[in-house]
Amino acid sequence: MSESLSCHPHTLGEPADDRAGPGATDGSHPVDLDRIRRAVREILLAVGEDPDREGLLETPDRVARMYAEVFRGLHQDPSTHLAKRFTQKYDEMVTIRDITFSSFCEHHLLPFSGKAHVAYLPSGKVVGLSKIPRVIDVLSRRPQVQERLTEQIADLLMEQLDALGVAVVMEGVHSCMTVRGVQKPGSTYITSAMRGSFRENVATRMEVLSLIHGASRSV
Numbered sequence: 001m002s003e004s005l006s007c008h009p010h011t012l013g014e015p016a017d018d019r020a021g022p023g024a025t026d027g028s029h030p031v032d033l034d035r036i037r038r039a040v041r042e043i044l045l046a047v048g049e050d051p052d053r054e055g056l057l058e059t060p061d062r063v064a065r066m067y068a069e070v071f072r073g074l075h076q077d078p079s080t081h082l083a084k085r086f087t088q089k090y091d092e093m094v095t096i097r098d099i100t101f102s103s104f105c106e107h108h109l110l111p112f113s114g115k116a117h118v119a120y121l122p123s124g125k126v127v128g129l130s131k132i133p134r135v136i137d138v139l140s141r142r143p144q145v146q147e148r149l150t151e152q153i154a155d156l157l158m159e160q161l162d163a164l165g166v167a168v169v170m171e172g173v174h175s176c177m178t179v180r181g182v183q184k185p186g187s188t189y190i191t192s193a194m195r196g197s198f199r200e201n202v203a204t205r206m207e208v209l210s211l212i213h214g215a216s217r218s219v
């Protein structure tokens with residue numbers, strides 16, 4: 001597995017909790033909650049807020065727990081979800097579309113979210129239907145850029161499924177484009193990664209894009 005897909009060595013393969021509970025202050029959690037709390041307090045002071053006013057008292061702790069939750073994928077290994085494969089005499093395209101995802105852009109730490117569409121051409125083995133969204137969840141729950149996220153999903157599936165081809169198309173709406181900066185709500189960013197037959201064979205690529213197109217007018 002490439003460096004970018006791996007996770008923190010001491011938690012490799014261990015699923016982290018969905019949320020770090022309020023009591024996760026003993027250092028056992030892979031995310032340093034106390035450090036985030038201190039940093040958030042600093043940010044509040046820096047922007048001219050009073051972190052000791054009633055409404056903000058619990059904010060550093062909430063933000064710490066939120067980061068532990070939304071970046072939990074840093075401490076998870078997505079390939080564990082693809083370990084269980086079963087033999088299936090099916091050599092046609094498998095497509096799953098409209099998988100919702102949410103991630104955080106690594107430039108501004110603001111969310112981007114949307115839908116992913118994934119197809120693969122099996123070579124005798126398939127995975128359970130739910131495993132592909134699980135892989136997307138792990139890789140999304142890290143600071144990301146959409147291009148890298150798209151390619152990581154495609155490369156991991158290609159490698160782990162021994163697939164003849166993998167196609168991933170992602171449509172994302174980026175908060176850093178809507179709530180700040182250029183402020184252009186309504187724009188969708190579309191990325192794709194084609195591997196194996198989908199890259200080499202125009203007809204196969206067209207077939208998958210038309211399948212996805214059936215679900216989404218914007219691709």
Ligand SMILES: Nc1nc2c(ncn2[C@@H]2O[C@H](COP(=O)(O)OP(=O)(O)OP(=O)(O)O)[C@@H](O)[C@H]2O)c(=O)[nH]1
Nearest residue numbers: 105106107112144145146147174176177180181182
């Ligand atoms: N290609 C790509 N760009 C992204 C993604 N998420 C955010 N960005 C962009 O990353 C860029 C960062 O640009 P910078 O010039 O370094 O930062 P900035 O001054 O905050 O830029 P503005 O957003 O234009 O105000 C911006 O254009 C963002 O829209 C992503 O997933 N992929």
Ligand SMILES: [Zn+2]
Nearest residue numbers: 105107108176
């Ligand atoms: Zn951004």
